[in-house]
Amino acid sequence: AQSVTQPDIHITVSEGASLELRCNYSYGATPYLFWYVQSPGQGLQLLLKYFSGDTLVQGIKGFEAEFKRSQSSFNLRKPSVHWSDAAEYFCAVGAKGDDKIIFGKGTRLHILP
């Protein structure tokens, strides 16, 4: 069955520290992978996506993610977080020609001053 797992429900980091949010997927076809961010009470915004090619992808707001096929992972990273990064982050997976996108349950990021 297709699924996305985000093992961390909450993560707390200090402002200026590095960040890594984990995402593992189970998908029969070659996956297309996404990270979205959601501020409280708002819709989701695309941070970055991976379709093919270079396995390290750059996104908006200084985020990057690395696709590791052998580990079925697509972890999100940022070298130095800012207080404005506090939000909920969702990993999602789809496939070529498939209209359905499957989302993980999200990781809420808290930033300490």
Added chain:
Amino acid sequence: DGGITQSPKYLFRKEGQNVTLSCEQNLNHDAMYWYRQDPGQGLRLIYYSQIVNDFQKGDIAEGYSVSREKKESFPLTVTSAQKNPTAFYLCASSVDRGGGGANVLTFGAGSRLTVL
């Protein structure tokens, strides 16, 4: 600016009442989606539509209905048959249907439904 407009932002209803959530997009996107979001549950797909006058059930369609009479509009009705309708509802759209790539979703700001 192009985007997706959801209304109302907040909605209260009594048990046993149907309620319709509006979703309008001016992005000229082909596909539209409705997701339900509950705390700690992520996003779950209710219905999606790839073209006008056609739609498919998602993972949790029971107690919901939709229509797609116009490309830009995809309203969701939460019926009295939905046993636990209190949730945050998100509408999304995508342009890349059938274009060979997976869909990048553009989301509206959401509608919060509370059943009293």
